[in-house]
Amino acid sequence: MTEIQLSVNNLQKTFHPGLFEASIEVLKGLSFEVEKGEIFGFLGPNGAGKTTTIKAITELIYPDAGEILICGLPHTSLDAKRRLGFMTESPYFYRHLTGREFLQFCGELLYVDPSVLGEKISRVLVEVGMERRADQKMGTFSKGMLQRVALAQALLGDPELLILDEPLSGLDPIGRRDVRDIILTRAAAGTTVFFSSHIIPDVEMICDRVAIIVDGVVRTIGAVSELVSGVAATYEATFVGAAPSELKTPLEGQHVGSGASWVRVSTENLDRLNRELAGLGAHVVSLNPVRASLEDLLMRHYEETGS
Amino acid sequence: MRATRAIAANTFREAIRDRILYLFVGFAVVMVLSSKLFGMLTVGDEGKIVKDIGLASMQFFSMLIAVMMSMILVSREIDNRTVFNILAKPVRRWQFLLGKYLGLAMIIGANLVLITFVLIITVFIVTGELDLMLAFAGIMTMLEMLVLAAFATLFAVLTRPILGSLMTLAVYVVGHLSADLWLLTRQLPGAFTKAVISVVYYLLPNLERFNFRTEVVHDLEIPVAAVGWTVVYAMAFVALVLVLANLRFRTRDLK
Amino acid sequence: MKRTIGTLAIVATLIGVAVVSEVRLGAIPRPDPLGRELLYLPSPEILKILSLGNPGLAADVLYLWSIQYYSFFEPHERFLYLETIFNLITDLDPLYADAYRIGALIMQIQTSGDQEELKKAVARIFDKGIRNLPKNWQLAEAAAWDFFIRFKDRKIATHYAAIAARMPDAPARIKRMVGVWRDEDSAWTVEDSIDYWRRALDDAEDEWDRVMCMGQLYDAIVARDRHTLEPLLREFRSRFGFCPREWDDLIRAGALSQAPVDLFGDPYGIGSENCDLVAYKRIKDQ
Numbered sequence: 001m002t003e004i005q006l007s008v009n010n011l012q013k014t015f016h017p018g019l020f021e022a023s024i025e026v027l028k029g030l031s032f033e034v035e036k037g038e039i040f041g042f043l044g045p046n047g048a049g050k051t052t053t054i055k056a057i058t059e060l061i062y063p064d065a066g067e068i069l070i071c072g073l074p075h076t077s078l079d080a081k082r083r084l085g086f087m088t089e090s091p092y093f094y095r096h097l098t099g100r101e102f103l104q105f106c107g108e109l110l111y112v113d114p115s116v117l118g119e120k121i122s123r124v125l126v127e128v129g130m131e132r133r134a135d136q137k138m139g140t141f142s143k144g145m146l147q148r149v150a151l152a153q154a155l156l157g158d159p160e161l162l163i164l165d166e167p168l169s170g171l172d173p174i175g176r177r178d179v180r181d182i183i184l185t186r187a188a189a190g191t192t193v194f195f196s197s198h199i200i201p202d203v204e205m206i207c208d209r210v211a212i213i214v215d216g217v218v219r220t221i222g223a224v225s226e227l228v229s230g231v232a233a234t235y236e237a238t239f240v241g242a243a244p245s246e247l248k249t250p251l252e253g254q255h256v257g258s259g260a261s262w263v264r265v266s267t268e269n270l271d272r273l274n275r276e277l278a279g280l281g282a283h284v285v286s287l288n289p290v291r292a293s294l295e296d297l298l299m300r301h302y303e304e305t306g307s
Numbered sequence: 308m309r310a311t312r313a314i315a316a317n318t319f320r321e322a323i324r325d326r327i328l329y330l331f332v333g334f335a336v337v338m339v340l341s342s343k344l345f346g347m348l349t350v351g352d353e354g355k356i357v358k359d360i361g362l363a364s365m366q367f368f369s370m371l372i373a374v375m376m377s378m379i380l381v382s383r384e385i386d387n388r389t390v391f392n393i394l395a396k397p398v399r400r401w402q403f404l405l406g407k408y409l410g411l412a413m414i415i416g417a418n419l420v421l422i423t424f425v426l427i428i429t430v431f432i433v434t435g436e437l438d439l440m441l442a443f444a445g446i447m448t449m450l451e452m453l454v455l456a457a458f459a460t461l462f463a464v465l466t467r468p469i470l471g472s473l474m475t476l477a478v479y480v481v482g483h484l485s486a487d488l489w490l491l492t493r494q495l496p497g498a499f500t501k502a503v504i505s506v507v508y509y510l511l512p513n514l515e516r517f518n519f520r521t522e523v524v525h526d527l528e529i530p531v532a533a534v535g536w537t538v539v540y541a542m543a544f545v546a547l548v549l550v551l552a553n554l555r556f557r558t559r560d561l562k
Numbered sequence: 563m564k565r566t567i568g569t570l571a572i573v574a575t576l577i578g579v580a581v582v583s584e585v586r587l588g589a590i591p592r593p594d595p596l597g598r599e600l601l602y603l604p605s606p607e608i609l610k611i612l613s614l615g616n617p618g619l620a621a622d623v624l625y626l627w628s629i630q631y632y633s634f635f636e637p638h639e640r641f642l643y644l645e646t647i648f649n650l651i652t653d654l655d656p657l658y659a660d661a662y663r664i665g666a667l668i669m670q671i672q673t674s675g676d677q678e679e680l681k682k683a684v685a686r687i688f689d690k691g692i693r694n695l696p697k698n699w700q701l702a703e704a705a706a707w708d709f710f711i712r713f714k715d716r717k718i719a720t721h722y723a724a725i726a727a728r729m730p731d732a733p734a735r736i737k738r739m740v741g742v743w744r745d746e747d748s749a750w751t752v753e754d755s756i757d758y759w760r761r762a763l764d765d766a767e768d769e770w771d772r773v774m775c776m777g778q779l780y781d782a783i784v785a786r787d788r789h790t791l792e793p794l795l796r797e798f799r800s801r802f803g804f805c806p807r808e809w810d811d812l813i814r815a816g817a818l819s820q821a822p823v824d825l826f827g828d829p830y831g832i833g834s835e836n837c838d839l840v841a842y843k844r845i846k847d848q
Contacts, residue, residue: 015560058395061560081397088395092388094317096324108313109396153392509581516587533590540583547576554569 003036004072005161005192006057011066013052026052027063028216034161034194034209039187041207042196043294045302048213050196051089054165058086071160082110085159089166091150095139099130099149102138103156110157124152129178144175151179155186162186164195168202180206204294212301219301227297234290235270238262242282249273260285310398311406318380318410319417325379328372328414335368335422339429354434358441358524361426365419366448372418373411373452374475377459380414381407382468390561400557408460408549415452419445440523450541451517455479457548458512464556482514512544609654621655644669645683652690662691663704670712681713692725702726703736716747734767738774745778752789755782777843780825784841787830791822795837805837 011030016023026049034040044050055061057068059076070080093102100121107117125131128148138146147170154162167183168176176199183193184206197203203210204224211221220227234252244254244263249272253264265273277284322328342360384390384407393403423445430438458478462471485508516537522529610617624647648665652658666687672680688705695701703726710719720743727737741758744750750758759779766772794817799805806812809821809829821829824841831840 015562055391055561058391060391060394061562062558078397078399081395084395086392086395088388088391090388091392093392094321094389096321097317101320105313105317106392106396109310109393109398111309111397150392509584510577512580513584513587516584521592530590533587533592536583536586536590540580540587543576543579543583547573547580550569550572550576554566554573 004033005036005070006034006040006163006194007067007069008032008053008057009067011053011056011068012064013049013056013061014064026216027056027066030066030213030216030218032211032218032221034192036160036192037187037190038208039183039193039206040195041203041210042194042213043198043200043203043210043298044196044213049216050213051165053213054163054196057163058084082157083160085154085157085162087150087154087162087164087167089169091146093138093141093146093149096137098137099125099134099141099145099152102149103134103153106153106156112157120156120158124155127155127182128152143170144172147171147175147179151182155182160190160192162191162193162195164193166197167195168197168199176202200293200295200298210294212298214301220297224294227294233267234264235267235273235287236262236264236290237273237277237287238285239277239282240285242277242280246280247273247276249276264290308402310396311402311409314393314398314403314406315409315413318407319413322376322380322410322414323417327375327379328418331368331372331375332418332421335364335418336425338364338368339422339425343429343433354430354436355524357430357433358426358438359520361429362441362444362448362520362523365422365426365445366451368422369415369419369448369452370455370479373415373455373459374472374479376414377411377456377463377475378468378472380411381460382463382471385463385561386468394561401553404460404464404549404553404556408456411456411460412453415456416449419449419452438523440526443529444520444523447517447519447537450537451514454512454514454517454541454544454548455482457545457552461548461552461555464552464559478512479514482512485511485513486515512540516540609650617654618658621651621658621661624651624654625658625661645687648687649690652687652694656694659691659695659698659701662687662695662701666691666705666708670708681709681715681718684708684713685718688722692722697729697731699726699729699732699736702729703732706736706739710743716743720744720747734762734765734771737762737765738771738778741778745782752782752786756786776825780841780843783825784839784843787822787824787841788839791830791839792837794818795832795839799837805834806832807834808832 009031011027012025013027014023014025026047030049030053042050042053052061056063056066057070057075059081068075071083073080073083075081097105103121103124104117107121108114112120121134122131125134128151130145130148130152133141133145138149141149147167151164151167154164162183164183167179171179180202183195187193207224209221209223210227212219236253238260239262240260242261244251244256244261247263249265249269251263251265255262263273274284339361342357342364390403394400423442426445427438427441430436430441455475455478459471459475462474465471466474519529519533521527609620644665648661648669651661651665655661666684669680669684669687685705688701688708691698691701692705702722706719706722706726709715709722720740723736723740723743726732727740741755741762744758745755756779759775759782763772763775763779766775794812795806798812798815798817802815806815809818809832812818813820823829828842831842832838833840
């Protein structure tokens, strides 16, 4: 029986902006579970409720209904929060503090033992690659540097559960690689990682499981490979001797080049395409299956809900 | 308590490095020093003018610092996302508020100590006496600022930074006028009006209670009861306002 | 829910403490700041600058403030402080008629302290007002009455009444006042008085005025006639041993050429008891 590090059950939240504005129902009964040691991705379009969910978990907002457990403990308990490492999207920090002073401050808030705090700070600074600039004022940091410090303070307390809101956004490719590496390393050491992101390739690359949230509920949840295997694959055919416009088979994509043309069809139309091409006397140069991607899955969900 | 202390220390550190603070403190010091010039324009007791201007500057600039710093240190933090970082950690919301308030109080206190020191020195230069009652006036001003800072914290929780600062300023003005308004309205007819005004009067802090400047400047005796009750009054208001602030803050969604 | 109730209970308690301490603080007597501060108010020039272009407003504020705090004064020499503050107000706004009037009025209410100094202070305020408001006869008239009633100094009252009377648009009654008081004080000769009242009668604006002037003129003429005739009566008495019964007695004695008549042509009488002139004033029938 795998341990559940994060359990969210039937989370509901409606915002009431003001007297004259309509209420906004953001979370409509959201549920999911994250197992210990896994890297769990949280995907969805803007406004789906990703950040709201994360804020509910970290008790920055108060849900109208639902239950949240962190490491089996109620999410409001101090004990639960001690096991949590959280990184916000677009971090803002204190301009006049150095990176190290800031981490010192965070360490105090985490009740880290003062005798080991200095050493822990040095360790996370190395981990995020900021050990040389730690003593500069954060007002001078670039966005990438700020994000690294943000990650550092999330890692500082050796959390059992890491919650990261868009950890890879705004980073250059090197930065993104570094952060991905940190996530993978921590996960390998037993930390559970839960993060939300827009960058689908990254999610595909490192997540064990993914939840797709659209319009305030979880639409699909499961391992990446499982999810995409359910999506109908497509095939791409490159050929000469005929033009795509002559084909009656429904096409998902087409392109006419100087020599050859290619078309894309769904699996179910593959046979029909082949017969048609043969009937037209076209010579098929290549025929390749296209692996379905998470993006396709996402798009499908968006279309289904009209997002 | 460790969290509260850490937040207070962090707030203080942040403030002390903010250059805008030095601007206000600088103005205050300049005012006190230039009071000597004003003193030369008067016939008679030069020391009195110096003390009057010095004490007035002390109060006025402390107020400006309280309003300004509360906007920078408390309002802005609640309004933007630096607060997320803190509250996602094992820190209770009241610890955050209290820590912020104490940090704010410390920075106001530091400023007051500096200005009082400059004032005592200036008076010493002008009159040759070391008037320690000026320090007492400084302490009373500190009490007043503690009350004002509490209101600033409350408004930081309730509304946006600039509006909150304006409201704090309003509390300062009304707090000083409330005694006068009370007198004026006693002339007004109508028991209902009087009752309403009484309620408003008691609920607003009467900041003139912290004003012992006359006694200090003219070297008069200060009744111990007055000082005692003033301290009680200040503490009651500070506690009251901070409790109200927490009442709102602990249910507020941070968007 | 329980937490909220607990918090509200704490809030209520704290409000209670705050109210109690405020009440207790209110009961403690504190030195009156205004009395001492007044002597050290900044000069009008500086206050003008501080008022940032609103000297009239500054005057108003000071005025309201002084009115409010008036009743809380303790010191004996209140009028000195009042004088300082009203001087300040009127320096800021020299045309502020109320400030002079009410200032003087408030000052007069003092019953303690050196009354001579008080009179001088009141006079100073009025003089300043009259100087700055040369057409404000109301102020001068107020001065006249204040000195007449409060200080019972008719000489100074008449002085201010005369000033008022000279101002354009001053109503006739003020001019009469001057005349009446001068008569009562014998502050001028009877001839001057008769002259004055004859002219006043010519100027009379309405029936009441005319009647009043007539009365005063009558009295003045009676006074003059008394001055001339009573010595004659007394001389007759000392010569003949009895008071003349009628004017013919005097005519026969050669003291008079004809019976004296009053303003209206009616003969005077002779009072047998005191041997003096008796006048029968019947203004209303004329």
